[in-house]
Amino acid sequence: METPDTRSAAHPLDLGGEAGDDAREVRRQADLLAQLLREAIAYLDGEAAAAGVDAARAAEGLRPYEELSADEAEFLARAFACHALLENMAEEVTGRRRQAEGRSAGASRAVTLRGAVEGLAKAGRSEREIAEALARLRVAPVFTAHPTEVRRRALVDREGEITRLMALRRHRLPPALEAEAREALFREVALLWRTRLNRPEKIAVADEIRNVLSVVRQSVLPAVAALYADWQGLLTDAETPPVLSLGSWLGGDRDGHPGVDAAALRTALEAQARLICDFYAGELRALWRDLAISSGFAEVSAEIRELGAAMPDPSPHRRDEPYRLALEAIFDRLSAVSQKLTGQPVAFALTPSQAEPYDDPEAFIADLRAVAQSIEAHGGERMVGPRLKRLILAVQAFGFHLLTIDLRQNADVHARVVAELLARAGAVADYEALDEDARVEVLLAELAHARPLRSPYLDYSAETAKELAILDAAARALDLYGPKALGAYVISKAAAVSDILALLVLMKQAGLARGGARPETRMRLSPLFETITDLEQAPDILRAWLALPPARAIVGQAGYQEVMLGYSDSNKDGGYIASRLHVALAASALSSACLENGAALQIFHGRGGSIGRGGGPAAASVMAQPFEVIPSRMRWTEQGEMISRRYGDEESARRRMDELVGAVLSAGARQQISPSEAHADRLARLRKGAFSAYRELVYDNAAFEDFFWSATPIGEIAELNVGSRPASRTKSRKIEDLRAIPWVFSWTQSRFMLPGWFGFAGGVKRAGLTRSELAEMAHFGRIFPALLADMELALAQADMELASAYAELAPDQGAARAIMDVIRADYEQACELAVSIRRGTRLLDDRPALAEWVQVASDSIAPLNRLQLELLARRRRGDDDPRLKRAVEFTVAGISAGLRGTG
Known part of the structure; x- marks a missing residue:
């Protein structure tokens, strides 16, 4: 098979005249909204301005943008961004209609809890067995404030009204009502044109809380109530148990966030x-x-x-x-x-x-x-x-708490606070200098009795005082709001048993944990394993933890042990393939570790919205869990822009939650068949090969760091007023110190989509896997097919011609060309492999509705990418005009809207 052409004019997704009814409907709706935007610009800013936007959108290449003044560039960027927002709304309206008609993109009707129960009954499960499965089932989305929502709340609300009016126009209206509906739509589009797209300053934690709670109030609350009403009657002789709950990190996630206290x-x-x-x-x-x-x-x-x-x-x-x-x-x-x-x-x-x-x-x-x-x-x-x-x-x-809030903090912070408490109490002079065995010994000794380390007569450092204050606030919250007000205490960067024990010692200081022969806690302990090394070590850490007497008492009290697995940092650390396969391997090994110690496992999936951060079809990802993992209990994060997209209206929220609960029940009841040794060996070889290929480019190539900072808009993204959290953990330019969100965000904007696919082709080559072996892995496996499907979407969204243009922004063109040669070769080989493994002819031809959407989105944002390239080039030359900075922000918002995601 020939390698697919990667030029924009002949993108692997170019469907030509083969677009289906859905694509034609999207384009019809998009054309209407584009016409209304043109009318609004002409009405408010004059015909010449509207004609200028038309000409710029129709232009090819970068030359038309080179002569723009700063004012013209800002105006065009805003117009292009509004076009992208409106085209995205057209797809949203069509998608909702498609789902309402019982269809989805290239798939059968979505999974639901009722459908899953009926499926179990048809498979021969008795009512008692189904009741027992439902009694074990616990599923919870957890809303976080990760800074990936570029849109202001005002824009989200405006989009909601426009999509509502568009949906209304689906019905055949009398001429008078049709004219009235069109005029109402024009007014909303005109108001969108007059609405500021960017935030003038960073939002505060309180703003993030209000924004998420507005979505909860508007759609999530009624959706959950409606779901529970619909689920009544699933069992003949019993009520449906509380299988679904809601969680939040808002106000509790302190990891790298100085504003959360x-x-x-x-x-x-x-x-x-x-x-x-x-x-x-x-x-x-x-x-x-x-x-x-x-x-x-x-x-x-x-x-x-x-x-x-x-x-x-x-x-x-x-x-x-x-x-x-x-x-x-x-x-x-x-x-x-x-x-x-x-x-x-x-x-x-x-x-x-x-x-x-x-x-x-x-x-x-x-x-x-x-x-x-x-x-x-x-x-x-x-x-x-x-x-x-x-x-x-x-x-x-x-209850009276609404969302169950988790706390989260970095293990390094816990270690410093414990060290200060021990030193000030005269117990251990330098805890941080101890090796792991000595740390565990000290911490177990502290947990063996009820005496606290803290003293009201001592003054502590600002960091220690802040940590103790939030622990005190947590204890008071449980007293006031009830035991469900707080859920898990997540330990970021967990790398040893002492990281878990250190948290227990800290919780003891505020009454959140009780020491003695049988310790107790008022919150779950959830170690988070994020990097490739942490994922590899996680099973041994969990075994060592579960072997300790305090762990047996605490896990016995809760009935299960929760572990959080991070998709984002592991991807940045080892690439898409290695990350996904290491997460799956860790989940399987952690499940075995719990079974060996007589404990149940609850996995908390730290997933983002993009493929590079663990995103992808939710039900498919649940069903792709390893055979050894029986996911009757599962939590997952819902982050940033995905909250408003997935939960912004009641029907979307209801569908999302019903699908996930149904998928978890179905996955938990599936037949347990272990993969063959040959299959496991191939996955292991691919995992190691992909990790090596990724690290060779991203971390071992001395020129790559400068390439990343110059060939992507990472500097501009770091300055965005997207969320309250800093873009980096430190002021370093090192990729290791950069947060995963801006890392993925930057590659998305520049159309590389690198975190969603790079390393696959190189990994296949290093692993020595043949086409027939890959096809067999895709046919008989569970993890590999889902991995390929998500990767294929990322490949389809990438545009190597535009990516090459971004690479030309790098000062060292010799190094940039060498890096681009590696990236382009891996991309072309990955495209060819992805298509040939499933015996297709082009990317996503097995999912035509999804392919049509990607084509529409790519066409929509191409002018934005070209304009952004010119703006970045000017800024790289030292032009610090604030109008250009705002224009870049508008292009970022538009590209994010067109691709329906940031990082």
Whole structure:
């Protein structure tokens, strides 16, 4: 087979006239939005301005941009970015229609929990076996504040309104309504054109909390409530257990983030409590409007009369409406809960409550159940209605805390704080100088008794004081909000058993852990293994941990051991292939380590949105877990722009969560078949070969670091006001010190997509794998096919002609050309291998709808890339005009929108 042509004019995805109905629909919708944007520019800025944008978008090459003034460049960048945003919305509308019709991109109908249960029943599983599987099932998306959301909240809201209006126009409207809908759409597009695309300064942690909670309030809350309502009846003789919960890192993730402290944790908890209490209050008000049942026409239970007596309504018109009186009493106690947790009554309360607050969510649920049972007893189940049932299910899922917050900190910070506490207490002079065995001995001795190391009479360093303060805040939060308010304490950069024990010693200082013969903790301990070396060592570390008496007591208390696996840093460390295969190998070995010690394993997947950071189709990734891993318990991160894209509307949020819960149940019930020794050997050879090929270019080539900083917009990305977290852990230019997000972000912008594929072809060559062996691996394996499918998407999104143009920005062109030769050769070979392994003819021809979307996106953002190249060239020449900086930011936003992702 010939190597696919990688030029933009003949991209491996070029479908010519073969585009299907979905592609034509996307283009039709995109053409309408583009026309409306042109109208808006002409209406607001003049016909000449609109014509100039048209001419620039139609131009080829870089020459048309070389003569632009700074003002013209900024104007064009904003226009191009808006075009990309609107074309992305066109695809979004078409995609939702496609999913609503029961189709997805080249695949069968999405997995759901109900479908998974029905599948188990058809496979011969008994109701008892299905009930046991559901009882074990625990799935949780965890929202994080990773800085990958380029769009401002105002833009996200504007996009939501435009997509809503576009969806409305799907229906055949009368001419008058069609004209009205088009005019409303024009106004929204014009408002988008007048909306600032970039942030003038970095957002604060409180802003990130508000942004994510706005998505939770708008779509996630109603989606979860609707899902639980839909899942009722899955079992004949029992209620569906709480299989789905929600987590968050907002206010708790301190790793490399100086802005997250005890105050941030309190802010997050209070904001969540306020949101959920207000949500419940709104539902109670709606129930109050519905339940105007008169005692003259229906009996009520004694419990309802007792509830109503506690809150007499002064209106004579409601004295015979016992359910309304009971709901007023429930509302008043809920408002008292809000006052206790946030200092404010619920949003709909006219005055502060004088009632006794509920002690816990269970007491609130008991009153709601009393209402439901009374209605059913004196009118039948059909009289209860869905709203009350959904409210009860929502309280079961969210309590008064809404999202379960994890804490996270780097193991190095823990070591420094423990060292200071030990030294100030006179126990150990220099803990950090000890070897691993000595550290473990010291820490076990500290955990053997209840005495704390900290003293209220000593002053500690700022770092130690800050860490102790957030631990104290966590302990108070558990007292105030309940045991589900906080979840896991994630230990970043975990590399030894002492890293786990050090955290236990710190938690003991705040009452989050108790020492003695059988230690206890109020939070789970979750070591995070991120680099290739850490992933290789993880099973031995876990075995050593589980062999310790404190571990056996703590894991026995929780019922399982959680381990977090990092996709992002392992990718930056060893490349896409080595990262994915090492994560899978670690998951398998960790599962075996837990089984050997009589413990269950819960894997927490630290996945980003892009292929290079562990992204890809969610259900497929769950089903691709190693055979040895039985994923009945699973958590995964939802980061940055993926939160608004996957959860921005109720239907999308519902579909995403239902699919993942269904996939985990299906994967947990699959037949356990171990791969052959030959298959495992081939994967091991590929893993080592790909790691070697990647490291040879990225870390062993002395010229690569300068190439990266000059041939990608990494410097400009580091200056973006995307999130509150710094782009690098230090001020170093070393790739080792750069965070994974800007690393992937930069390669995405410059169209290399390198973290999503590089190392595969070189790894195959070093491993000595034949085409027939690769085809056999793809046919019989579980991990390798998913890896290939995700890689093929990254290859399709790459554009080597544009990437080569970015490489020309490098000052040392001799070194740049040599590096590009390596990258281009690996790309061409990877394209040829990916297609030939599955016996295709071009990239993604087995997934035509996805191929069509990538083609549309590539066409949309090509002008943005060309303009960005000219802007970067000027900045590289020393032009620091702030208008050019803003223009670069606009191109970054537009390219991110077109590719539906950043890093």
